[in-house]
Amino acid sequence: MATESESVGGASATTEEGESSSGRGQIGNGGSYYKHSINGTVFVLPSKYSAPLRHLGRGAYGFVCSAVNSETKEKVAIKKISNAFNNRIDAKKTLREIKLLVHMDHENVIAIKDVVRPRHKEAFEDVYIVYERMDVDLSRIIHSKHPLTENHFQYLLYQILRGLKYIHSGDILHLDLKPSNLLVNSDCLLKIADFGLARTVSETEFMSEFVVTQWYRAPELMLSFSDFTTAIDVWSVGCIFAEMVTRAPLFPAKDYSDQLPIIFELIGSPDEESTGFLRCERARRHALGLNRRPRQNFSDKFPNMKPEAVDLLEKMLVFDPRKRITVQEALCHPYISHLHDDTDEPVCSQPLTFGFENQFLSEEELKELVWRESVRFNPDPAS
Structure with missing residues (x-):
């Protein structure tokens, strides 16, 4: 054509x-x-x-x-x-x-x-x-016939976490991590991309539960939990990690209503204690009222994963975001600790805040600010 x-x-x-x-x-x-x-x-x-x-x-x-x-x-x-x-x-x-x-x-x-x-x-x-x-996105690599080794899994996972450490240190939440938003070069260098749905922690404006692409969406987003935290990104990383190893999506629900049940098929249904972070009683009743499912044995579910990898994955895929492993803890985990080096994992010098985040600006006012950014990159020639 x-x-x-x-x-x-x-x-x-x-x-x-x-x-x-x-x-x-x-x-x-x-x-x-x-x-x-x-x-x-x-x-x-x-x-x-x-x-x-x-x-x-x-x-x-x-x-x-x-x-x-x-x-x-x-x-x-x-x-x-x-x-x-x-x-x-x-x-x-x-x-x-x-x-x-x-x-x-x-x-x-x-x-x-x-x-x-x-x-x-x-x-x-x-x-x-x-x-x-960049050369290609991670989704293409995962779903290609290119062989992936344990070294690939570790190095790619480490780079995702290393980038997230920096992003989170600036009080930024990516909120749309998925394989197609992770770009890779031929030398296996990985970069996190597509910040179209990202937020700074300082933003108070209502944020939709539909920010993260469905298959990589943390349970709290499907239960209308409004206090967004870095744990949301960690859940997505767990989904991506499992997809790298199995070369298939971990939670490929057919629609939104099926997403929580398919998650519970693996991690088991939550109990009263693990739903304690939910402020909305209706959301708690919904999570507890779905058909009860026992937790699967991760070692049986992922027989080709090393025990250390299984342990890290389990810690990422925890229902209660308060108990989910943090990025810093994941970097220190035995599975990738040989790559971890605090001195080579830079962080933001200070959290990022933007004056426009909590102001009510019209479309025209926002347009003016975008215009100024374009002029900053392309100033008028000196007279």
Whole structure:
């Protein structure tokens, strides 16, 4: 199938599916922009992001393509967030992701390279965020025929936890950890990506229980527990760890209502004590009222896992978030302790807080803040 696009200047072109067709035109800000159509999604980008662009996938609230920065020769990934300012929630998510990535600097966290400056300040609706380019996501590795060894499991798991240690030290919760949001290079370097659903702990605005992708969602999110903690991310890591080893999703429920029962089939139904963290009596009754299930023996369920790996997995998949292992404790666990080194696991110098988090800002005010971020990356030339 071919794709088609019109340039800003009116020309058109077609290419094979997965690549872009593009045209060129002069569009403000003192530079030229290309208009690309990639699998039906139009990207309007500065000419420095050279064609051909290729479709990479879809992340939280955006389509992603690959490109090359012709000025720096870097391979990059560009996420388009369409109609980013349709409502306050989406606008705030966009601003938050930019702010978080600008402030973070860690080997296991994806780096932001640019926020494309829009052609016109008043009229722009789409936001383009440019990231460093990685080779593949962990989901593709897991579900490929590429052999994975114990060393792979340990090193990949260690890097996820090392990155989370940094993220959590800044009072940031990722809230959407899953294999497709973990990017890996050919040298097995892993980076945590897609902060479109992340939160700072300081945010007090209501947060939906539907933040984490269903199969990796901690039980407390399905029980409307509103006090989000770092334990949510740890549960997701446990699901990912098991998926790496078995090469199949751990809790592939067919729908939302089936998610808790399928979790309880493995970890067993909770008792009165373990539901004590739930403030909502209705949620407690729901958790206790589901068909009772005994806890499975993890060693029998995962016969190919080393005993130390089984023990770590059990500690991650604990129903009560107060009793779930922390990232720091997991890094010290015997399964990966040979990789652990406190002196080589940097943390944020101080928790991150943003003034906009607890202010009521309109869509236009949030748009202005995103504009300022794009100008910071792409200032006007000196007169």
